[in-house]
Amino acid sequence: MTDLVITRIFDAPRELVYRAFVDPDQLAAWFGPVGWSVPRDSIDIDPRPGGRQAFTMVNDDDPAMSSPVDARFVEVIENELLVGEENVSHIPQFGAEVLRMRVEFFDEEGGRTRLVLTQSPFPAGMADGAREGWGSSFTKLDKLLG
Template structure:
């Protein structure tokens, strides 16, 4: 098991990047690697400690392939930090009961944002695909933030 850590600079202010993760319309517009989408009607966000973030990623080529996400927020600091936990006990490949996702939002020069994402514990065999998936998603987010 490992911690998957991804650091990424976005050419947008921290508040806008944070909103892209917490606003249902925006999340549906960018989340998921290329080839997957998130139907807006599947997104439900209750942004508070003890609240949740639920949505379903759907494969564009085969809509029967779905990946539901259901996380509970354990830390929320507006425009600074989101921490969620998801029960993954039903997915044997994870080898853990809970997957934690921590997303930090930091100011950078020029009105940009440094995002630090940590997912753990993460199976090393799956880390490469997950890193690639986040990178692909972030390319879609770049386009949303530029618009």
């Protein structure tokens, strides 16, 4: 098991990057690697401690392939921090009960934002694919923020 840590600089103010994570319309526009999408009607987000984050990623070529997410926010500081936990005990390859995701938003010079995403505990064998998926998703987010 490992911590998957991804740092990315976005050419947009922190408040706009944060909104892209909590606004359902924006999340539908960027979340999921290229070749996957998140139907707007599948999204339920309540960004507060105890609030829910649920949506379904759907494969663009084969809509029968999908990946649901159903997590709870455990810590939220507007424009600064999102921490969520998802029960993954039903996914044997995870080898853990709970997957925790922490997304931190920091101001950078020039009105940019440094985002630090940490997911743990992450099975080492799945980390590379997840890193690629986030990179692909963040490329879509770059376009949305631009």
